[in-house]
Amino acid sequence: MAFLSRAAARRTLLAVLGAGVLSPRWPSAEAAGPGGLDDPVKKDLAMRLVSSAENSSLDWQAQYAYIEDIGDGRGYTAGIIGFCSGTSDMLALVELYTDRVAGNPLAPYLPALRAVDGTDSHEGLDPGFPAAWRAAAKTAAFRAAQRDERDRGYFDPAVARAKQDGLGTLGQFVYYDAMVMHGPGSDALSFGGIRDRALVHAGTPADGGDQTAYLHAFLDARVWAMRQEAAHRDVSRVETAQRVFLAAGNLDLDTPLKWRVYGDSYEID
Numbered sequence: 001m002a003f004l005s006r007a008a009a010r011r012t013l014l015a016v017l018g019a020g021v022l023s024p025r026w027p028s029a030e031a032a033g034p035g036g037l038d039d040p041v042k043k044d045l046a047m048r049l050v051s052s053a054e055n056s057s058l059d060w061q062a063q064y065a066y067i068e069d070i071g072d073g074r075g076y077t078a079g080i081i082g083f084c085s086g087t088s089d090m091l092a093l094v095e096l097y098t099d100r101v102a103g104n105p106l107a108p109y110l111p112a113l114r115a116v117d118g119t120d121s122h123e124g125l126d127p128g129f130p131a132a133w134r135a136a137a138k139t140a141a142f143r144a145a146q147r148d149e150r151d152r153g154y155f156d157p158a159v160a161r162a163k164q165d166g167l168g169t170l171g172q173f174v175y176y177d178a179m180v181m182h183g184p185g186s187d188a189l190s191f192g193g194i195r196d197r198a199l200v201h202a203g204t205p206a207d208g209g210d211q212t213a214y215l216h217a218f219l220d221a222r223v224w225a226m227r228q229e230a231a232h233r234d235v236s237r238v239e240t241a242q243r244v245f246l247a248a249g250n251l252d253l254d255t256p257l258k259w260r261v262y263g264d265s266y267e268i269d
Contacts, residue, residue: 037159037172042253046155046173047080048268050180053237053261054082058268064146065137067130072231075120078133079146081154081180085113086120089153097136097145104142105132154179158191166205169253171215174242178222181232189225197221215246237261 037046051060060080067078075085083090091113098107109132112124122129136142158176167175179191186192195218202217203209219238226232241259250257257268 036163036169037155037176037253042169043155045253045255045257045268046176049173049241049257049259050081050177052259052264052266053177053241054180056262056264058266064143065134067133069120069122073120075116075122076125076129076133079137081146081150083146083149085116085122085125086118087183088117089149091117092153093145093149096149097142100145101139101141104139105135106142108132153184157184161195164206165214166207167211167215168251170242170245170251171211173253174215174218177237177242178218181237182222182225189228194218194221194225197224211251212246212249216243219243219246234262236263 037043047060048058051057051063055063055066057063063080067076069076074087076090077084078090079093083093085091091110094106094110094113097104098110106129109125109129112129115121116123116125155176158179159172162172162175165171175191178194182194183190184192186196188197198214198218198221201220202214204214205211219242223235223238226235226238241261244259245253245257255268257266259266
């Protein structure tokens with residue numbers, strides 16, 4: 001079951017932009033004020049929800065050392081949100097880490113990471129890269145780099161865009177989870193394209209639309225995008241999790257929460 005959930009959780013490969021590259025369409029992280037998913041308790045809750053899909057576990061902090069190739073065309077998948085060697089975000093993470101700690105175990109692999117970006121190749125990474133990743137994950141500096149790159153590439157832009165759209169905590173999480181899986185690009189299968197597809201059917205609260213109706217439209221658009229790829233064919237991450245919270249009117253993403261992902265049941269009191 002772990003392989004299925006991992007494979008189903010991979011974001012779209014962005015051949016040109018890369019999953020870790022931010023589009024200028026997204027507002028800056030500074031646009032996101034306090035409250036909502038920014039609250040530390042809610043942010044931890046968001047990470048636990050994402051981890052249930054990405055790792056089949058609520059313990060997201062146990063995932064820093066995770067690394068494997070799940071056979072989804074993105075090369076190695078690793079860390080707390082599944083940074084990928086084929087989608088630029090792993091490269092961005094290792095560059096950040098190396099800027100901070102020059103002699104780290106992953107620094108020698110930077111040329112290989114640049115060469116394989118946009119592919120599923122392991123050339124220059126095998127056999128030592130997984131062991132180097134796990135060694136780096138024992139350090140506080142690399143764990144901090146993972147959190148910082150998660151925020152820069154995914155969490156901050158997702159929450160900022162959601163706040164601009166007038167969405168509450170659940171909507172902010174819906175955006176974040178979509179950006180983690182699909183990447184922040186503007187093509188049809190990335191976050192920007194999903195949002196554009198939703199806007200055809202419903203307006204955002206910031207534009208006078210109903211929040212619940214808009215979020216249903218966004219989830220519909222995301223399900224459509226997921227079904228375009230075999231790796232995303234299981235849409236329970238949306239239908240038996242986020243859609244359940246929305247149907248219950250839980251726009252503030254308050255606990256207790258009960259949901260199912262990829263056949264597994266979870267609960268947070």
